[in-house]
Amino acid sequence: MTADNSFGRLDDDDYPAYTMGRAAEMIGTTQGFLRALGEARLITPLRSEGGHRRYSRYQLRIAARARELVDQGTPIEAACRIIILEDQLEEAQRINAEYRRAAESSPPPPSE
Secondary structure: OOHHHHHHHHHOOOOOOEEHHHHHHHHOOOHHHHHHHHHOOOOOOEEOOOOOEEEOHHHHHHHHHHHHHHHOOOOHHHHHHHHHHHHHHHHHHHHHHHHHHHHHHOOOOOOO
8 A cells, every 4th residue: 555545544534543542532431431332332443453443533423422421421322322313313314305405406297
């Protein structure tokens, strides 16, 4: 891989660039909290060749949202479920908006 190709990954939200220790430090939590999110299947970190967990920026945003909810007193299992539902709602709204745009841009049916 050339240096030019590897720098392109720095902008990739899904590239697993962060070690568990760095990820925990960035979101202000413990490594155990990140493990718990993995056990709850909210995020699944990729593994390095040596078997170490690696997290992407996207996964860190999810983990930070979970931490926010847990800090407010929400049990971790409930926080994970809330985040999954929020994500599903956002996706449904995105799809709905696409359908609306398509309907608005299509010509009206011919009148008889």
